[in-house]
Amino acid sequence: MLKNPDSRLNLANAASPFKSTRTSAPEQGRVMRQYLSDFLQRLASGTQVIRRPPAGNDTLARGEGHFHLAPELFLQVSGSTQFRFGDASLLLEPGQVLILPPRVLHAERIPSQDAASPFRNVVIYAEGTALTCHLAHEIEPGRPGILHLEARLHPQAPHIHNWLSDAARSGATSAATDATTSWANTQTRALIAAATAGVLQALDDADTEARPEPPLVARARVLIKNQLGDQQLSVRGLAEQSNCTADYLSHVFRQTTGEHLAAFITRLRMERAARLLQDPTLAGKEIAWACGYTTQSYFIRTFRSHFGMTPKDWRSSNVEPA
Template sequence: MISLAKDIERVVASLRAGRLKVRVPRSSDLFRWKPRSFFHPYPELFIQTGGATDFDCPSESFRLRTWEVCVMPTGVPHAEKPIDLKTPFGTIVFMRARDGFFLHRGLGAPDGTIHGAQAEHLVSSRGRSAFRYLEEMSASVAEKHRSGFRHSLLEVFLVTILGELHRPSGGIASRSPLIAEAEKLARTLLGNPELAVAGIASTLGCSADYLSRRFHEERGMTLGAWITRERLEMARDLLSEPRHSVAEIGWMCGFSSPSYFIRVFRQQTGFTPRAWREAANS
């Protein structure tokens, strides 16, 4: 399989040559769960490496074709349908992890879903700043400057990723295919209050007990505990900025009610979310 770095380098070359098509859907119906759709508290980047993806967003639907790029803004609900064309469906998805970057290569499955074939967790202190470049790509900019503005931000993001991939230490924490796919599914659904180990196991074709045991062997904690940790790390990050209320952050991070969010947050940190925010910003 072609390395992730090779595919990213191809996109950078196309970008610098002025040939790359970049799609940025309009922000609409933010952070609302819809059937077969997902949203995330950070932007995502999709590189189409084969076939196409039919995206369905609240404000528009479009087809992302081979070697085109889509930046999905924060909070935009979107459904994805894999399409085989002259080449089989293939995509690379870039997501923000609490400690860096999470990249996975997606392939089409016979049942019409997308499954991960290659995943990399890049541990890096540059993750937070890098995803701000993607965040800025949905900013309002005069039409005559928009393309250059977006392409410049995208190039900085991709070059940052390449730098992390080429670091001598690698910066990569590899997982077995099963655990990598479990993490990918969990990250995709962190904002869904109905996310459960049993559902992830069913999607992966194994029992919840087997998945939990394998996850604990590799990660040193149960999958349920890992999900809670990731949600709370996401919440702490969002609390450091004033854009969202405590209730909104709890909802975005997959907690079914504000009271449940506050209770779990206090159990794990010793602070209420509001007290954490005040201390972080003092």
């Protein structure tokens, strides 16, 4: 539990409004913002504990879990999260923050929790002009899921992405400790504080021109990004996770975005492939796996259909030799 006796910063106790998952969306949004504000106060005070993945887990690898091409920020409110990074692990405890660099394969599980302090964390992700911030809870024993999600297309998103990217790099070569005197830790806290403040500003910006998407569509986007490398990802599976039929999910997604859901998944996989092909150290079969394809031949056919050339030719045309 947190050592700070100030009740305003006792994030574990702040979880009490969510003892029932039937809490209204506006109330969930209000409490999520309060969690962000509480973490921001701790960052400003210099007492916030910031964790990083274990050393040696900063490259794309095959194994359990998923990865993103942008950094993620996990704010552990109550309960704890067990992260797996290949053969290494990290336990994120109440009140701690984890900054996760891009391309780090990770899996999340929830250890047994005290019923008085249920699992809650806030996850922040920004890529391009898109920002998502969600509050997670335990949807079944050991498995986290989305309790409340807010997504924005906002001019703050690129800044949040850059601040988190810089925070992920800041002090990354030094051993992970809780020392508060190092300049690297001070800089990391400042960058994460800027990102958190940016999220709060974006969430509360009533002047944004972006029309909110239906929650079903916004949630599907997050699920797809988290499962993009999963060979079992399908419209039917997404519908099961969304408690609706595949036909209904596809209809709402197309009506909202103008794009077929299956085509959207393929497009995101191809965009990921193109970005990974820019790294000359990655072999084609590694990229195929990272994009959710069971065989390299199927990946090549899909890539050629999308870009009009093979991955090898695309790399030759777009990437300068190392």
